[in-house]
Amino acid sequence: xxxxxxxxxxxxxxxxxxxxxxxxxxxxxxxxxxxxxxxxxxxxxxxxxxxxxxxxxxxxxxxxxxxxxxxxxxxxxxxxxxxxxxxxxxxxxxxxxxxxxxxxxxxxxxxxxxxxxxxxxxxxxxxxxxxxxxxxxxxxxxxxxxxxxxxxxxxxxxxxxxxxxxxxxxxxxxxxxxxxxxxxxxxxxx
Numbered sequence: 001x002x003x004x005x006x007x008x009x010x011x012x013x014x015x016x017x018x019x020x021x022x023x024x025x026x027x028x029x030x031x032x033x034x035x036x037x038x039x040x041x042x043x044x045x046x047x048x049x050x051x052x053x054x055x056x057x058x059x060x061x062x063x064x065x066x067x068x069x070x071x072x073x074x075x076x077x078x079x080x081x082x083x084x085x086x087x088x089x090x091x092x093x094x095x096x097x098x099x100x101x102x103x104x105x106x107x108x109x110x111x112x113x114x115x116x117x118x119x120x121x122x123x124x125x126x127x128x129x130x131x132x133x134x135x136x137x138x139x140x141x142x143x144x145x146x147x148x149x150x151x152x153x154x155x156x157x158x159x160x161x162x163x164x165x166x167x168x169x170x171x172x173x174x175x176x177x178x179x180x181x182x183x184x185x186x187x188x189x190x
Contacts, residue, residue, distance in 0.1 A: 036152060037145040038110030045148050045166050051155045052162040057171040059163075060137060064098060064177075069135030069163065070127035073097045074150040077105035077184055096179040097169055098139070102127045103184040107153070108146025115188040123185055124154055135161045142170035 030046045048054060055063070063069045075097075080090050097103060107120040128134035136159055140147035144166075151164040165171070173179060 036110040036149045041108070041145045042141075042143055043145065044143055045145055049148060049151055049162075049164045052151050052164045055137065055163050055165040057165075057167055057175045057177075060098075060139070060165045060167075060172070061175070061177060063135065063137060063163070064100070067100075069137045069161075071098050071101040071137045071139065072123070072127055072150070073101045073103040073105075073139060073169070073182065074108040074146050075103070075105060075140045075144075075169075076108070076146060077103075079187070095182045095184075096173075097182040098172055099178055099180045101182065103182045104150075105184045105187065108140060108144075108148075108150040110149060112153075119185075119188050120150070120153065121157060124157065124159065126185075128159065132157075132159050133161050134159075135163060137163045137165055139165035139168040141168045142166065144168060 030044045032046045032048060032050060060071075064071065073095075075095060077092065077095070080092075084090060095103065102123060104120055104123040106116060107123070109116075112120065124136065128136060136151075136154055138147050138151040138154060140150075147164060147166065147168060151162050154162045167174075169179065
């Protein structure tokens with residue numbers, strides 16, 4: 001009884017065209033949400049971002065070596081807690097990013113408070129020298145929706161030459177490319 005059932009299952013699987021199997025696999029992959037991703041930011045990201053160019057590490061390196069675009073790191077950074085007891089030592093977690101990058105932490109969340117939205121817009125203006133057609137390369141870490149959200153937000157602000165580097169510093173370091181210790185642009189008080 002089991003053999004006929006197993007044979008029927010194998011026959012059914014073999015009868016499904018390869019393209020249908022590929023379509024099923026694609027449906028299980030991350031897809032682009034209509035809005036911004038608002039939770040579970042460290043999860044597989046889509047392969048696309050409508051309106052933006054998606055970069056491989058080789059693409060990002062080529063742009064970086066040619067000094068052809070402004071690199072913007074959006075990795076979050078925990079702020080120093082307010083009201084720490086006297087004498088408490090606070091040490092920020094060190095960040096190494098792509099040399100020459102502008103680090104605008106906390107700008108990839110699904111929703112930004114007005115002060116952070118303004119901070120991000122000012123940072124993009126600084127990075128692009130006020131030119132909304134300048135190439136902006138936005139990144140974070142691999143499988144980080146923060147960079148996807150931030151790149152999508154830059155497009156919504158009217159920047160027309162946005163590139164998203166989904167592998168971020170993980171892909172950069174894996175390729176043994178140089179990094180430098182970074183400090184974020186000062187954030188507004190929240």
